[in-house]
Amino acid sequence: MTLQKLKVAFLGPLASFSHQAAAESFKKASADLLPHVSFSDAFASVQKQEADYAVIPFENSTNGSVVQTLDLLSDRNNQYKDVKVCGEYYLTVHHCLLVHKNSYPNGLPSYDGKITKLYTHPQAWGQCEKFLNEYFKGVERQDVSSTSKGAEIVSKEKDECVGAIASHFAAEYHGVDALASNIEDRADNTTRFLIFRNIHADRTAGTTLDFESSSSQTPIPNGDSKSAEKEKETTRKTLISFSIDHSSPGALANALLIFKAHGLNLTSINTRPSLRRAWQYIFFVECGRKVSVENDDAVMKALNDLRDVTESCRDLGTWKDQLGVSI
Numbered sequence: 001m002t003l004q005k006l007k008v009a010f011l012g013p014l015a016s017f018s019h020q021a022a023a024e025s026f027k028k029a030s031a032d033l034l035p036h037v038s039f040s041d042a043f044a045s046v047q048k049q050e051a052d053y054a055v056i057p058f059e060n061s062t063n064g065s066v067v068q069t070l071d072l073l074s075d076r077n078n079q080y081k082d083v084k085v086c087g088e089y090y091l092t093v094h095h096c097l098l099v100h101k102n103s104y105p106n107g108l109p110s111y112d113g114k115i116t117k118l119y120t121h122p123q124a125w126g127q128c129e130k131f132l133n134e135y136f137k138g139v140e141r142q143d144v145s146s147t148s149k150g151a152e153i154v155s156k157e158k159d160e161c162v163g164a165i166a167s168h169f170a171a172e173y174h175g176v177d178a179l180a181s182n183i184e185d186r187a188d189n190t191t192r193f194l195i196f197r198n199i200h201a202d203r204t205a206g207t208t209l210d211f212e213s214s215s216s217q218t219p220i221p222n223g224d225s226k227s228a229e230k231e232k233e234t235t236r237k238t239l240i241s242f243s244i245d246h247s248s249p250g251a252l253a254n255a256l257l258i259f260k261a262h263g264l265n266l267t268s269i270n271t272r273p274s275l276r277r278a279w280q281y282i283f284f285v286e287c288g289r290k291v292s293v294e295n296d297d298a299v300m301k302a303l304n305d306l307r308d309v310t311e312s313c314r315d316l317g318t319w320k321d322q323l324g325v326s327i
């Protein structure tokens with residue numbers, strides 16, 4: 001029997017932050033990491049079971065939610081019905097301002113203001129505002145599909161008046177220089193990546209990976225072994241989306257009360273436009289609970305109750321909290 005390597009989709013090209021997150025979160029598994037040109041391509045790969053997992057940025061500690069990911073999760077055309085979150089990974093993100101090789105050998109002090117265009121992924125601008133305002137105020141900004149793509153463009157661009165925001169790793173990979181390093185506004189700049197899989201797929205990394213050591217379906221151990229004790233200390237997170245009748249007073253409050261009733265602690269609420277009617281929204285609620293025998297079916301019960309008070313609702317997955325865990 002040949003054991004096929006796991007296939008993990010990420011936003012490419014190689015040397016993007018998503019590549020780094022995929023490599024680190026799957027370092028204990030035997031996995032092929034597969035670059036994709038967009039988040040939607042990576043999601044589609046998991047839906048079609050061409051990839052076993054996808055690692056996708058969900059929010060950044062400086063710049064907030066990644067709206068493209070929320071839009072994928074909105075799944076307005078029902079394209080990704082089997083794709084659910086199964087894990088998360090926190091990556092500390094350090095950005096550099098990249099320029100042509102040897103164009104500024106003396107670094108930032110010798111910078112003469114000649115750069116007229118900068119490239120990066122939309123997520124990165126908001127993480128480096130202070131630096132950009134100080135050195136590149138008014139310079140044209142061009143969104144590209146990934147930070148690594150920006151570094152690649154700088155390496156190929158004949159006109160030397162361009163720069164990109166990306167990692168040191170991307171600088172090395174594409175053969176460009178870092179004019180400045182650690183240009184992020186905050187030293188603790190961290191991106192939370194969600195790990196997605198297809199609920200119908202049988203291939204899994206199983207207990208090799210920290211994030212998959214228990215799923216919402218796994219019965220909670222009730223013994224007094226060390227692992228049972230540890231498991232009880234674990235927080236599980238769940239993501240649920242729903243839409244409500246906006247004309248009905250209290251509709252949102254009623255939906256949120258259901259989380260409280262089942263002991264699910266609300267940790268974040270996001271919205272995206274419903275795109276069915278202007279000024280109406282899809283709500284994304286993330287909640288957490290410490291696992292116990294008593295609350296093992298809390299999510300299922302909450303979803304049942306939510307169906308009575310929402311227009312539509314969807315379980316987007318349950319996974320193990322990695323924030324309180326030493327990784």
Ligand SMILES: O=C(O)C(=O)Cc1ccccc1
Nearest residue numbers: 016017018121123146147191
């Ligand atoms: O463009 C990349 O490198 C990505 O993986 C998306 C991204 C951009 C900025 C911070 C984290 C992830």
